[in-house]
Amino acid sequence: MTFRPLYFTRRAMDAMIRGPYVTLIGTATIFVAVFATGLFAAALGGAERLLAAWAGEVRISIYLAPGADLAAARAAAAAAAPGREVRAVTSAEALRDLAVELGDEARVLEGVGPGALSDEVQVAAPGISLAEARALAARLRSVPGAADVDYGEALLGPLERFVRRARTTSAVLFAALALATAVLVSNTLRLAVFARRDEIEIMKLVGATDAFVAAPFLIEGLAQGLLGGGLAAGGLLAAYAAVSPRLHAAGLGRLLTVRDALPPSLLLALVAGGALVGLLGSALSVARTLRRISTS
Amino acid sequence: MTFRPLYFTRRAMDAMIRGPYVTLIGTATIFVAVFATGLFAAALGGAERLLAAWAGEVRISIYLAPGADLAAARAAAAAAAPGREVRAVTSAEALRDLAVELGDEARVLEGVGPGALSDEVQVAAPGISLAEARALAARLRSVPGAADVDYGEALLGPLERFVRRARTTSAVLFAALALATAVLVSNTLRLAVFARRDEIEIMKLVGATDAFVAAPFLIEGLAQGLLGGGLAAGGLLAAYAAVSPRLHAAGLGRLLTVRDALPPSLLLALVAGGALVGLLGSALSVARTLRRISTS
Amino acid sequence: MIQLFHVSKEYPGDGPALDDVSLNVEKGEFVFLTGPSGAGKSTLLKLVFCDEAPTSGQLLLFGKNVAKLPARAVPYLRRNIGVVFQDFKLLPRRTVAENVALPLEVQALPPKEIRRRVRALLRSVGLEHRGDKLPPSLSGGEQQRVAVVRALAAAPALLLADEPTGNLDPERTLEVMELLASASARGTTVVVATHDRSILERYKRRVLVLEHGRLVSDGASIRRAARGTP
Amino acid sequence: MIQLFHVSKEYPGDGPALDDVSLNVEKGEFVFLTGPSGAGKSTLLKLVFCDEAPTSGQLLLFGKNVAKLPARAVPYLRRNIGVVFQDFKLLPRRTVAENVALPLEVQALPPKEIRRRVRALLRSVGLEHRGDKLPPSLSGGEQQRVAVVRALAAAPALLLADEPTGNLDPERTLEVMELLASASARGTTVVVATHDRSILERYKRRVLVLEHGRLVSDGASIRRAARGTP
Numbered sequence A, B: 001m002t003f004r005p006l007y008f009t010r011r012a013m014d015a016m017i018r019g020p021y022v023t024l025i026g027t028a029t030i031f032v033a034v035f036a037t038g039l040f041a042a043a044l045g046g047a048e049r050l051l052a053a054w055a056g057e058v059r060i061s062i063y064l065a066p067g068a069d070l071a072a073a074r075a076a077a078a079a080a081a082p083g084r085e086v087r088a089v090t091s092a093e094a095l096r097d098l099a100v101e102l103g104d105e106a107r108v109l110e111g112v113g114p115g116a117l118s119d120e121v122q123v124a125a126p127g128i129s130l131a132e133a134r135a136l137a138a139r140l141r142s143v144p145g146a147a148d149v150d151y152g153e154a155l156l157g158p159l160e161r162f163v164r165r166a167r168t169t170s171a172v173l174f175a176a177l178a179l180a181t182a183v184l185v186s187n188t189l190r191l192a193v194f195a196r197r198d199e200i201e202i203m204k205l206v207g208a209t210d211a212f213v214a215a216p217f218l219i220e221g222l223a224q225g226l227l228g229g230g231l232a233a234g235g236l237l238a239a240y241a242a243v244s245p246r247l248h249a250a251g252l253g254r255l256l257t258v259r260d261a262l263p264p265s266l267l268l269a270l271v272a273g274g275a276l277v278g279l280l281g282s283a284l285s286v287a288r289t290l291r292r293i294s295t296s
Numbered sequence C, D: 001m002i003q004l005f006h007v008s009k010e011y012p013g014d015g016p017a018l019d020d021v022s023l024n025v026e027k028g029e030f031v032f033l034t035g036p037s038g039a040g041k042s043t044l045l046k047l048v049f050c051d052e053a054p055t056s057g058q059l060l061l062f063g064k065n066v067a068k069l070p071a072r073a074v075p076y077l078r079r080n081i082g083v084v085f086q087d088f089k090l091l092p093r094r095t096v097a098e099n100v101a102l103p104l105e106v107q108a109l110p111p112k113e114i115r116r117r118v119r120a121l122l123r124s125v126g127l128e129h130r131g132d133k134l135p136p137s138l139s140g141g142e143q144q145r146v147a148v149v150r151a152l153a154a155a156p157a158l159l160l161a162d163e164p165t166g167n168l169d170p171e172r173t174l175e176v177m178e179l180l181a182s183a184s185a186r187g188t189t190v191v192v193a194t195h196d197r198s199i200l201e202r203y204k205r206r207v208l209v210l211e212h213g214r215l216v217s218d219g220a221s222i223r224r225a226a227r228g229t230p
């Protein structure tokens, strides 16, 4: 058979225009599937970034014994934790912070004397692991006047475990979702071809080769995939634009820019995935129909 | 029209047996869609439980000044935190724990003197909020001999924020996924009815009312929904059984029993959702086809 | 029974398929409808069957103005009309017996009665051994006979047959025409669209001749019908 | 051209549709195939067209044993065969002109040449004004004529026509038969399955008569054919 891309493209376009219902449903299915997958991917990516940023907020607090020299302790801490941001907080500041944070519940502080909180030195330790935090805390304990060092051991361990598990689970979930999506889209395309099986049969009867019959269906599948995938990518960008004010309000605007939440590579992968699933879905179902006809 | 459930059920069964391809694709689509939704719901539920369990591991540590009376401090702490589990840990025990946990990296403890760690009293505070933890910590500071109290403030705040955000995002994601699923399934059923539009037209021509034409399609949709949903529920149980050894190995077996991960209410909701989407999807597409025929 | 007053039917983007047709078919009459291919025979039957609506003019059926009938009354109207479609319109995924039974099941007759009637109908066209087949596995003429007996099944007051013998050999043609004639003898009004001159000659009935959508002849004589077609 | 040796065809769960048929159609011959409804005419044509395979016996086409042909050779074989199907088999979502052009497009003829040929073909059956319509909006007879010219489009070496005039008035029937006759005159082998006795009488050609799947008569005389059907 001669290779006639223009001829087959025109055939495919004709078919899509004359049978818009099937084309629309196919495109809508790919759109919804790719959109859902993209939304999920963006949410997973966002969660990862939030967790990373949160780990970045980790601080180690050195609580000083009463009467210790805050400035000297700060200098010693800076020496013990080179390259990290070190900040001195007086006991009065700490108590004020706590009262503000408790709000209505500040009355539980009634039984608390002014000496209950101590001066402290805070060391910012972004992205630190549990073991590193422990070691750093142990070193900081030798800061002059340090009564105790708090590195959140009660929480860092479970946090690390949780992040690890969440990452595995998300990957599995995402794979399952992408697979399910592909199955659902290919099911729809199967039915779309099935609804036109008579056409395929008649074309075969007038002497069309399998390739001649299949080509327009493949082009249709590809076009539906590109269209559905492209619309989904556009829809995701629009959805980002819609929630972006809320992200800014939540203080996440800088953390989750559009390039972070929907990197071009993701958008490209979504469109390509839509096109691929459209093409493959059509190819499989046409092949099946052709096989069924020739064996009947 | 007389109400003839048996007649219509027989009609529906006949149609499904004689057109197994369309029935199979419809059922498979519902199965995949419900399975994916159920998997997602189970994962979200599991993550919630893990987070809750993790919050349940929160401990407040009271570090004692050198030479303080560990037993007395423990008693005072128990009095200040009524109903909570209180445990005394000597400085030697704490150092041993740390060395074990650091493993290979234990050498960073080289510069750390034996007095670096102090005796401590640990108060278990499962499910405590950040504000409550602060207030409790403040009260525990008056324990005799307490040098400092650590309640993980560096981490509890971000944790709370993260859990809150994750909960909202998951709810939105889940709603989006369920909606997408419903759209995809109804698209498939649309095409399934579309592939049989000639039948509908002919039935109308021999004097069938809309109800007479629609009834078997609705029963088919319902049957496909029940079958697909039921299989998905069974599939989820099988999947749980398959990963359950790994859950036990990860120490989560007790936390995520089958009743926790896949509560009967979830399974029931999935089957019901499958049936509903099957019924509605068929109903909508039959209604559309009937409308299209009568206006042509 | 059927009354048309200046009825026209125009499909969008075409000349009129029916052009100012007025006619009157009495209850119990047996009428042939003939004319060249594309003259508007099937279109006329579609109007009577409420499958299409006239572009202009009035159509009365059983004395009722069809244009004023609500859509949900159409199925009940159609139960009084049996139709043999030119392209048969059999349900491809129901057996022959089920296809014939359809008009009876729509009317919720008892299953036993349905089975009895279907058997008798299939026997009358020599298809008693084909009841369990699906229509696509029948020969063209077998399908046409199934279409005929399905139209007769519910003993309708009006029978419309569009080219009901185009795929039949002369013997089967006679058999089918006898079925239609005996329905007419039982009081059914029968309208048969046909090209087959031998039928028009054998059954000397009223013949309506359409040409380019116009009723050019209406009478008992086959000669006038023959003159109608150039 | 077509040689059958003791060919039988049995559809599962049925008696034989064709029963030990042997025959030989020479290149350039014009043959009628007749017999009662369900006799096996369409089945015989389907075998020749490689749409069904014989249950037993041998079928030679263009001198080649069809059973030994690989599946991918079938499309190329079919390009030498034009078929008028009993149920037309037009693509419902392609215009009339596109349907007629299909056998030419399959063979990748230049678009201009295709348009020229299609126009001439449609004119030959009086459908030049119907080229842009979709088949479902044509009358039964118009569809049948489209099916006829589609079969003729690629000027095939073999033409199989299954009841090609069942929906046509006598004038159009003559027109179509003349088209088939002139194709035959140009050297095309033509096999026409028909019930229409007036055609058999007018064209005195070889007539094959099938009955219950058996070839009961093969000869030039229409009398023997008429005797063949009870």
Ligand SMILES: Nc1ncnc2c1ncn2[C@@H]1O[C@H](COP(=O)(O)OP(=O)(O)OP(=O)(O)O)[C@@H](O)[C@H]1O
Residues within 6 Å of the ligand: C011, C012, C014, C017, C035, C036, C037, C038, C039, C040, C041, C042, C043, C044, C086, D136, D137, D138, D139, D140, D141, D142, D167
């Ligand atoms: N649905 C439609 N849309 C557009 N045009 C139509 C439609 N149905 C019929 N026509 C046109 O109306 C005219 C009359 O068609 P009709 O089917 O009534 O003819 P007919 O007398 O039954 O012919 P035949 O003997 O070939 O069946 C034809 O020219 C046809 O092309």
Ligand SMILES: Nc1ncnc2c1ncn2[C@@H]1O[C@H](COP(=O)(O)OP(=O)(O)OP(=O)(O)O)[C@@H](O)[C@H]1O
Residues within 6 Å of the ligand: C136, C137, C138, C139, C140, C141, C142, C167, D011, D012, D014, D017, D035, D036, D037, D038, D039, D040, D041, D042, D043, D044, D086
């Ligand atoms: N696909 C099939 N499956 C089962 N039986 C079939 C199939 N096709 C045809 N038959 C049977 O084979 C027999 C011959 O059918 P065929 O179509 O060849 O008859 P025909 O001579 O063309 O009749 P007609 O003049 O009515 O078109 C019939 O009894 C028919 O029921």
Ligand SMILES: [Mg+2]
Residues within 6 Å of the ligand: C041, C042, C043, C086, C162, D139, D140, D141
């Ligand atoms: Mg007609």
Ligand SMILES: [Mg+2]
Residues within 6 Å of the ligand: C139, C140, C141, D041, D042, D043, D086, D162
């Ligand atoms: Mg036949």
